[in-house]
Amino acid sequence: MMNKEELLNVTGGGISMGTALGIGALITFIIGVVDGYLRPQKCS
Numbered sequence: 001m002m003n004k005e006e007l008l009n010v011t012g013g014g015i016s017m018g019t020a021l022g023i024g025a026l027i028t029f030i031i032g033v034v035d036g037y038l039r040p041q042k043c044s
Contacts, residue, residue: 002010
């Protein structure tokens with residue numbers, strides 16, 4: 001069993017904001033590439 005001091009010093013589990021934004025940007029890019037490949041549209 002952990003005491004109060006040990007519980008206050010526990011860290012971990014979360015991801016940083018930069019990592020979350022990077023993953024989101026990568027997913028958005030991949031979706032855009034697939035969409036552009038499957039539904040090519042001419043520039044207007």
